[in-house]
Amino acid sequence: METYRPRRSVLYIPASSDKALAKIAQLACDAIIIDLEDAVAPADKIAAREKLAGIFAGHSERRCEMIVRINAISGEWGADDLLAAASCEPDGILLPKVDTPRDLLEAGDVLDDNFTPDSVKLWAMIETPKALLNIGAIAELGRDPASRLNCFVAGTNDLVKETGILATPDRRYLVPWLMQMVLAARAGGIDMLDGVSNDFRDLDAFAHECAEAAAMGFDGKSLIHPAQIEAANRAFVPSTEAVAEARSVKEAFALAENAGKGVIALNGRMVERLHLAQAEKLLAKAAAIGS
Numbered sequence: 001m002e003t004y005r006p007r008r009s010v011l012y013i014p015a016s017s018d019k020a021l022a023k024i025a026q027l028a029c030d031a032i033i034i035d036l037e038d039a040v041a042p043a044d045k046i047a048a049r050e051k052l053a054g055i056f057a058g059h060s061e062r063r064c065e066m067i068v069r070i071n072a073i074s075g076e077w078g079a080d081d082l083l084a085a086a087s088c089e090p091d092g093i094l095l096p097k098v099d100t101p102r103d104l105l106e107a108g109d110v111l112d113d114n115f116t117p118d119s120v121k122l123w124a125m126i127e128t129p130k131a132l133l134n135i136g137a138i139a140e141l142g143r144d145p146a147s148r149l150n151c152f153v154a155g156t157n158d159l160v161k162e163t164g165i166l167a168t169p170d171r172r173y174l175v176p177w178l179m180q181m182v183l184a185a186r187a188g189g190i191d192m193l194d195g196v197s198n199d200f201r202d203l204d205a206f207a208h209e210c211a212e213a214a215a216m217g218f219d220g221k222s223l224i225h226p227a228q229i230e231a232a233n234r235a236f237v238p239s240t241e242a243v244a245e246a247r248s249v250k251e252a253f254a255l256a257e258n259a260g261k262g263v264i265a266l267n268g269r270m271v272e273r274l275h276l277a278q279a280e281k282l283l284a285k286a287a288a289i290g291s
């Protein structure tokens with residue numbers, strides 16, 4: 001079974017920003033996304049791609065998961081980005097503007113054809129109307145290890161742009177689609193990361209958005225600024241109350257009198273073995289994050 005790797009805080013770092021790249025070793029985020037796409041101006045795309053090898057050589061002892069977001073494979077730079085990223089053997093390659101399962105399968109074929117180790121996973125941005133209409137079929141790939149699909153990342157800026165909905169502070173018009181993403185990710189057995197919050201100076205609003213995203217079932221949040229890391233790490237960790245509750249469920253089912261029982265009463269509540277499985281998963285997550 002794959003060891004659980006927390007993805008509470010996943011920070012985008014523009015490959016064109018040497019200042020930002022210089023911070024990689026000192027950041028407390030669970031993962032970083034070296035961005036070749038929207039954070040990098042067209043004039044800088046090729047130079048940014050050519051920096052990848054040096055970036056990864058400089059972080060041979062990876063403090064956290066290192067992901068590369070390439071440009072859309074259908075565009076001018078994507079195909080060469082994919083080969084350059086694969087040669088660095090990152091923990092994952094994030095595909096933007098994914099519309100259908102075919103987009104992921106074709107990228108996976110290129111990685112296989114170039115003998116890229118299985119350890120290099122594929123992540124998918126969910127940020128187009130077509131991706132949302134096809135999200136069930138895309139998520140299904142997560143059940144097939146050969147697809148390498150390992151994580152979804154919400155792209156709320158592109159979704160707002162492509163759909164014309166009003167972006168409000170409470171994200172009320174995005175929430176239905178965000179919940180659909182969580183549902184699909186669960187069906188596919190993969191992680192689901194919330195989109196970014198552009199207002200990187202308002203950390204109160206950001207902490208509230210993280211709390212909402214955690215309540216919605218997201219595994220973590222994609223970030224644009226180091227100041228957002230601490231609030232994300234705090235929000236996407238099981239609360240002390242939840243850990244205590246999970247421990248009491250586990251202890252109750254461990255009692256000899258409950259051995260073999262499918263359902264028990266605990267503190268006035270019905271508790272079934274599905275709740276035990278839920279509790280064990282939460283305790284494993286809390287332990288992994290604690291360590």
Ligand SMILES: CC(C)(COP(=O)(O)OP(=O)(O)OC[C@H]1O[C@@H](n2cnc3c(N)ncnc32)[C@H](O)[C@@H]1OP(=O)(O)O)[C@@H](O)C(=O)NCCC(=O)NCCSC(=O)C[C@H](O)C(=O)O
Pocket residue numbers: 011012013014019020021023035038039125127154155156157158159195196200223224225226
């Ligand atoms: C938004 C920014 C341009 C703001 O940068 P800046 O004005 O430099 O902010 P600060 O002065 O507060 O920066 C303080 C120091 O922190 C460093 N910094 C800033 N951002 C990062 C970062 N992401 N990673 C590492 N370090 C960072 C600055 O260099 C300063 O360092 P120093 O001067 O030495 O103290 C900037 O935050 C930024 O570029 N953020 C990333 C933007 C990005 O990657 N965008 C693409 C992903 S978002 C997206 O596309 C989502 C999705 O596709 C969708 O559709 O929604």
Ligand SMILES: [Mg+2]
Pocket residue numbers: 038096125127155157158
């Ligand atoms: Mg986007």
